[in-house]
Amino acid sequence: MTVDSRRAEDFHLGADVRAADGTHVGRLARVIVGQDDFTLRGVVVKESRRFSGHLLAPESTLISDEIVVPIDAIGKVGHEEVSLTLASAEVRRLQPYLTYEAAAPDEVGIAQEILTPFGANPGSPGALEIAAKGPGEIEIERGESVMLGHHGDKLGEVQDVLIDDGQLVGAVVTLGRWFKQPVILPRRFLDRSDDSVLFAHLTADDLERLEPFLPAD
Numbered sequence: 001m002t003v004d005s006r007r008a009e010d011f012h013l014g015a016d017v018r019a020a021d022g023t024h025v026g027r028l029a030r031v032i033v034g035q036d037d038f039t040l041r042g043v044v045v046k047e048s049r050r051f052s053g054h055l056l057a058p059e060s061t062l063i064s065d066e067i068v069v070p071i072d073a074i075g076k077v078g079h080e081e082v083s084l085t086l087a088s089a090e091v092r093r094l095q096p097y098l099t100y101e102a103a104a105p106d107e108v109g110i111a112q113e114i115l116t117p118f119g120a121n122p123g124s125p126g127a128l129e130i131a132a133k134g135p136g137e138i139e140i141e142r143g144e145s146v147m148l149g150h151h152g153d154k155l156g157e158v159q160d161v162l163i164d165d166g167q168l169v170g171a172v173v174t175l176g177r178w179f180k181q182p183v184i185l186p187r188r189f190l191d192r193s194d195d196s197v198l199f200a201h202l203t204a205d206d207l208e209r210l211e212p213f214l215p216a217d
Contacts, residue, residue, distance in 0.1 A: 010077045011163040013142045017045045017069075018081060023088035025051050029066060030097075030141040031161050031168070032133055038168040038187055041137055042070045043082075044097045051088075066097035071166075079215075098131055138192050146173050146185070146198045155200055159213075171198065172213045183210040 017025045030044035044066050052065045069084060069091075076083040084091060133139060144158040159182050160172035170186045189206065191199040202210075 016081045019088040030139040067094045182213040
């Protein structure tokens with residue numbers, strides 16, 4: 001099964017991820033897409049405590065427990081499970097999603113202000129958090145805020161993504177204020193300016209016409 005033949009509902013944030021030898025790696029945490037064309041570039045997997053080694057050293061603090069899996073390393077995709085084409089030993093050599101490098105002294109204060117709200121370790125002053133994304137790539141994760149316009153109110157939160165023909169075709173969004181169940185927000189309404197918020201451009205009429213998300217059985 002290739003990326004292009006996968007149905008939109010096959011990719012599911014939170015799905016189990018297994019290596020080619022059957023080892024449980026972790027869960028699908030984010031998708032990485034092109035900022036302009038929303039083409040799927042790769043996925044980010046949050047390693048399980050056993051796979052990352054944290055279960056063997058529970059008192060230690062991991063630098064990173066998320067890895068970047070390139071699109072050509074993804075094999076069979078199901079709603080509940082993603083199989084990789086790499087064995088567990090190869091998966092352990094994949095690039096971490098987050099790395100850290102020392103900041104210049106005059107950047108430390110700025111770095112702390114930026115990183116602390118997003119979960120960076122405040123006990124590591126002088127460390128800049130760097131995500132493994134190429135120029136023009138963005139990541140989308142569950143729980144990410146969706147804002148109505150660049151200066152509007154919060155519309156809702158991302159619950160899942162819909163991938164078809166190797167592209168993001170929409171997001172499943174929980175809109176608590178307007179809807180009792182998640183809706184499908186088509187890609188044409190989405191914009192992006194940073195890595196913490198998705199921006200949506202919709203009119204009141206557009207909101208009324210959003211379709212409810214009905215997952216396949």
